[in-house]
Amino acid sequence: MxxxxxxxxxxxxxxxxxxxxxxxxxxxxxxxxxxxxxxxxxxxxxxxxxxxxxxxxxxxxxxxxxxxxxxxFIDTHIHFPQIGMVGSWGEQLLEWLEEYTFPAESEYQNTAFAEQMASTFLEQCLENGTTSALIFGSVHPGATEALFAAAEQREMRIIAGKVMMDRFVPEALCEEVSESYQQTKQLIERWHNKGRLHYALTPRFAPTSTPALLSAVSQLKREYPDVWIQTHLSENPQEIAWVNELFPEHHNYLAVYHHYALTGPKSVFAHCLHLEESEWQCLAETESSISFCPTSNLFLGSGLFNLRKAHQHKVNIGMGTDIGAGTSFSILRTLSEAYKVQQLQHYSLTVAEAYYHATLGGAVSLSLDDKIGxxxxxxxxxxxxxxxxxxxxxxxxxxxxxxxxxxxxxxxxxxxxxxxxxxxxxxxxxxxxxxxxx
The missing domain is CATH 2.30.40.10 (Urease, subunit C, domain 1)
Known part of the structure; x- marks a missing residue:
C-alpha cells in the first residue's frame, strides 16, 4: 500500500x-x-x-x-442505465426520451441485469480514466443498489441516486410519491457516506415531477442536508416551453427548483443552455454548479453552452459525458467537443481551463475538492x-x-x-x- x-x-x-x-x-x-x-x-x-x-x-x-x-477525470453528469442505447439515431430531447431512453431504463427492473450492467458501466469509466462521477440511476432501487455495490467493490468515489419521477413516463417507470420518498430514504440510509460513496437526490427534471414529488425531494433534503441534488435544466427550447406550461406560477425553469429549495452548493444542474439572466444570477447566489455536456448537446441538437457567461457569474463548472445522449465515456473526447462548442461562440477554451474543469474544477463543482482532484x-x-x-x-x-x-x-x-x-x-x-x- x-x-x-x-x-x-x-x-x-x-x-x-x-x-x-x-x-x-x-x-x-x-x-x-x-x-x-x-x-x-x-x-x-x-x-x-x-x-x-x-x-x-x-x-x-x-x-x-x-x-x-x-x-x-471527474464526470459530473452521466446516466448509468443508458449505456445500452448510446448512439441511438435521430430525434431531439423529448422525442428521444420516449423513443430510446424510457425503454432502455425499463430493463433495469431486472436486478441481475442491473448488476451485470453496473460492472460494465464502471469498467468503461475506469478504462476512460474517469475515477469519480455524479451518476443518474434508473427509477428502480435495486439498480441503484447494484451500482453502489459495484462502486464499493472498486473503491471508487461516486455520487449517485435513484431517479424520481411520477408523471409523463411509461407506467412501468411511474412512481407514487410516497413510494419514491420511502425508497430514496432507504437508499440514503444504506449508502450515503458509506466509504467513498455518496447519495444524490435525483428528480429527473421538472416535467416528470409533480409539485408533490418536488415537495418530497425538498423534505428529503431537509432530513439529510449533506446529500447532493442532481437534475436537468434548460437543455432544450421545447422542454423549457413545457415547463412554463406546467408551472405557470413560476417565472422561469430554475425558479421551479429554487422554490422547492433544490438549489445550493451541492446542487448540480446539467446543460443550462438557454438560461435567462435571472437564472444565472440565482445559480451564482445559491452557489449551485453546472455540468457542461458538449457531446450530448451537439448529438441532440440542443444548443451551445455559454461558458463565458458562466465565468462572468462565477458559477462552478464540471464536465459531463452525459452517456447515453453523449457518445463517449472519454473526458478527453468531451474536452475536444467543448473546445469546438466554444469556438462557435468566439471563445477560445484554453488548455489550462479545459483540464481544470475535468479535474480539480470538477471536484470543486461537486464539493469534493478537499478529497480529490x-x-x-x-x-x-x-x-x-x-x-x-x-x-x-x-x-x-x-x-x-x-x-x-x-x-x-x-x-x-x-x-x-x-x-x-x-x-x-x-x-x-x-x-x-x-x-x-x-
Missing part, C-alpha cells in the same frame, strides 16, 4: 476563481516522484529532490518515465497514467510540440481512451491497458 511512482506530473494546486489565470495554478513536473501511502498522497516533488524524503526508499518504486500522470498531500490517490502518443498521427504531432501546453492540447484534440494506460483508484491500479506504447 506504499508506492513511489516516477513519471511526469500535471495538476492544479489550488482552486481557480478566475479561469483566465488557470495556468498560474497549474503544476508541471517533468521528472517527479509521487509518494502514496494507504491510498492517500504523501508528497509530490522533483526527482532530483527525492532525498528530502529519505523514507521514499521504503516505498515500492514504479518507474513510469515517459508517461504523464494527472488526477483522475489534485496531488496535494492528504488527497486521495485517484489518478491516470497517460501515453501521449498511441497512433502514428499522435506520434507525429507530439514530436512537433514545443511545450507541455501544446502537448496537452494535442492530447485533448486527438486523444481518446486509448491514451489511458492505467487508472488508479484509492491508491491501487484498478485498470491497466494491455497494449503498452513506449
Amino acid at each position: 506504499r508506492y513511489a511512482i516516477r513519471a511526469s506530473f500535471f495538476d492544479f494546486t489550488s482552486r481557480v476563481d478566475d479561469v483566465t489565470f488557470a495556468s498560474q495554478h497549474a503544476r508541471y513536473i517533468e521528472d517527479g516522484l509521487l509518494l502514496i501511502n494507504q491510498g492517500k498522497i504523501d508528497a509530490l516533488f522533483e526527482w532530483q529532490n527525492r532525498d528530502q524524503s529519505p523514507q521514499w526508499h521504503d516505498y515500492t518504486l514504479y518507474d513510469l518515465r515517459g508517461k504523464l500522470i494527472m488526477p483522475g 489534485s496531488f496535494m498531500p492528504g488527497k486521495e490517490a485517484d489518478f491516470i497514467v497517460i501515453d501521449f502518443a498511441v497512433t502514428p498521427l499522435q506520434t507525429l504531432r507530439q514530436s512537433r510540440c514545443r511545450d507541455i501546453w501544446e502537448r496537452l492540447f494535442v492530447l485533448m484534440t486527438l486523444g481518446d481512451e486509448r491514451n489511458i494506460r492505467q487508472t488508479w483508484v484509492n491508491g491501487r491500479c484498478a485498470f491497466q491497458r494491455h497494449e503498452m506504447h513506449a
